[in-house]
Amino acid sequence: MTNPPAAWIRSIGLIGPGMSDWPACAAILLGKAEWQPEKTVLNAPDQLPPAERRRAVRVVKLALGIGLQATTAAGVDPSGFATVFSSSGGDGVNCHQICETLASDDRQISPTRFHNSVHNAAAGYWGIATGATAASAVLCAYDASFGAGLLEALVQVQVEREPCLLLAYDADYPEPLRAARPIPDAFGVALLLTPEREAESCGRIAASLTDAPADTLPDSALDALRCTIPAARSLPLLAAIAGRRTGRMVLDYLDHARLAVDYAA
Amino acid sequence: MHPLLISAYTASSCIGRGLEPLREAMIAGRSGLKPCDFETVALQTWIGEVEGTDDERLPVALARFDCRNNRLAQLGLLQDGFADAVRAAMSRYGADRVGLFLGTSTSGILETELAYRRRAPDTGALPADFNYAGTHNTFSLADFVQHWFGLKGPAVVVSSACSSSAKVFASAARMIASGLIDAALVGGVDSLCLTTLYGFNSLELTSSQACRPFDRARDGISIGEGAAFALVERTGDPLPPDAILLLGYGESSDAYHMSSPHPEGRGARQAMEAALARAGLTARDIDYINLHGTATPSNDAAEGKAVTGLFGDATPCSSTKGATGHTLGAAGGIEAVIAALAIRDGFIPAGAGTTDPEAGLDYVLASRHQTVRRVLSNSFGFGGTNCSLILGCPS
Numbered sequence: 001m002t003n004p005p006a007a008w009i010r011s012i013g014l015i016g017p018g019m020s021d022w023p024a025c026a027a028i029l030l031g032k033a034e035w036q037p038e039k040t041v042l043n044a045p046d047q048l049p050p051a052e053r054r055r056a057v058r059v060v061k062l063a064l065g066i067g068l069q070a071t072t073a074a075g076v077d078p079s080g081f082a083t084v085f086s087s088s089g090g091d092g093v094n095c096h097q098i099c100e101t102l103a104s105d106d107r108q109i110s111p112t113r114f115h116n117s118v119h120n121a122a123a124g125y126w127g128i129a130t131g132a133t134a135a136s137a138v139l140c141a142y143d144a145s146f147g148a149g150l151l152e153a154l155v156q157v158q159v160e161r162e163p164c165l166l167l168a169y170d171a172d173y174p175e176p177l178r179a180a181r182p183i184p185d186a187f188g189v190a191l192l193l194t195p196e197r198e199a200e201s202c203g204r205i206a207a208s209l210t211d212a213p214a215d216t217l218p219d220s221a222l223d224a225l226r227c228t229i230p231a232a233r234s235l236p237l238l239a240a241i242a243g244r245r246t247g248r249m250v251l252d253y254l255d256h257a258r259l260a261v262d263y264a265a
Numbered sequence: 266m267h268p269l270l271i272s273a274y275t276a277s278s279c280i281g282r283g284l285e286p287l288r289e290a291m292i293a294g295r296s297g298l299k300p301c302d303f304e305t306v307a308l309q310t311w312i313g314e315v316e317g318t319d320d321e322r323l324p325v326a327l328a329r330f331d332c333r334n335n336r337l338a339q340l341g342l343l344q345d346g347f348a349d350a351v352r353a354a355m356s357r358y359g360a361d362r363v364g365l366f367l368g369t370s371t372s373g374i375l376e377t378e379l380a381y382r383r384r385a386p387d388t389g390a391l392p393a394d395f396n397y398a399g400t401h402n403t404f405s406l407a408d409f410v411q412h413w414f415g416l417k418g419p420a421v422v423v424s425s426a427c428s429s430s431a432k433v434f435a436s437a438a439r440m441i442a443s444g445l446i447d448a449a450l451v452g453g454v455d456s457l458c459l460t461t462l463y464g465f466n467s468l469e470l471t472s473s474q475a476c477r478p479f480d481r482a483r484d485g486i487s488i489g490e491g492a493a494f495a496l497v498e499r500t501g502d503p504l505p506p507d508a509i510l511l512l513g514y515g516e517s518s519d520a521y522h523m524s525s526p527h528p529e530g531r532g533a534r535q536a537m538e539a540a541l542a543r544a545g546l547t548a549r550d551i552d553y554i555n556l557h558g559t560a561t562p563s564n565d566a567a568e569g570k571a572v573t574g575l576f577g578d579a580t581p582c583s584s585t586k587g588a589t590g591h592t593l594g595a596a597g598g599i600e601a602v603i604a605a606l607a608i609r610d611g612f613i614p615a616g617a618g619t620t621d622p623e624a625g626l627d628y629v630l631a632s633r634h635q636t637v638r639r640v641l642s643n644s645f646g647f648g649g650t651n652c653s654l655i656l657g658c659p660s
Contacts, residue, residue, distance in 0.1 A: 002444030102459045103381035114464030115523040119424035124648025127520035135516030138425040140403035148421040155443040180397035
């Protein structure tokens, strides 16, 4: 049996409801700050050219926001990394507008809406904003999207022996799709993963499949966030990292399996 | 990389179901495209439709997944004994040791497009029978196939537009190398829907006739649909001499524009170079290039520059999208299967639809019978996502 895929965590980016960045989230997870779940604030980053800034939809702002937080926190050039983008859906508002137009008497959808509808829109804008020309894997596994992205990123680091930036993010749909897919708000987390320990590494993780049930969070409001936004399935791991708490976390993944993540602070 | 065995493969498209009609069409230069008569679509364009897709009946227990895309997936799985090969692998390795990596761009979004015509007049609500997770969601394809087989390993959809089902080979190869799985079911399924037909039309990227890849008069794509699957596993010892191998993959990002390729084909060249490097090969080792060749003026121009820059003008190449249409998230998978057929049966596929190819390439108009040992297959997509695969036989 080979070793499970593993990597060192160099830095973290995070945006969510009432959480503007990773330090704010870490303080909440440690109980040092009270969580005020205000609506997630998303901004198009300055790195995008003006035309792309205007065209950027919410998932694009979210993904670029968390990715740039992670690379800025590490003090590294974002153009240098292979990336894994994992999201349970594309941009909900954009999708709704396309479906509404296609159901109307005039089906001519806008070209910008169409190119924003691809699942890899955020990866495309990331390349344009940062100049990153390395490989980018763009994944979806519905509620398992964080786990699927984490596995792909850890496998890449283990096999290619190169750093990899994981970006897991989800945003809400407007009605009427919201009733069918009730994601309450936008949440995203980026992990910059490296094959070797670096001076500022915040621990090492290794992942494997398990039948054990997923960990929950002691705070019921935070646990509701974990359960309702796929990217927030990462929160038990993030809580361990925030507290530098070595141990095994079980994260929600597919119907038939969870992810056992061993964290060493 | 260590080569991987492609132990079973199948593809269905507008050409027909399974390998035999595809092989025959690639040799004859036959196209399956026709003027668009899909659903209520009123566009002057041609499509590649898989006949009988909507006649496919899903198992009752999987009714929640019922949509055109998953019907097409099942139709594809049932060809060429492929499903039996997957079940044999599951019993050989264990259901939890077989990973699932499938590509799609639009999954079952057609169901949502149709549901939006049936919204409640008072509340705007979608009809009660609409199932988002089973149909529309991008993961629906892998979720369906996983339940169809009872697979218990890692499962994911790769959705990077038109490179999706090429990139699944890369993700699967890495996960096999990591030791997390022993084999992988890879492939891609994309089906006709209004979003892509009207979307590509809005970008003025669809042709009003059957597409003509790399033709000097090319004027856009013909959208197709299709399902392609392959079973990838570690090579045994000794290798059978007729084995089909995945020798390399290369991935890159253009970092240039959302819907236009880098004009010099920078990302395309980077992906091809990476695939050659990973396979330990040089350009001279490639016997045939299956081009991405969508038939838009800018895509083919950029790819042509990249290919000429790396290979010169001596390597036979063609795009098979004049036969199958551009099957988007299924294209990389279908073209990997075409590469496997070219190696297995010793032919270079005809570039159907093209009569007056661009100069500077050995663009193959009529198929050639010759030994084919290694094929490079290109798949590039919106957002500047690029993937090149190299398939070959044991050296």
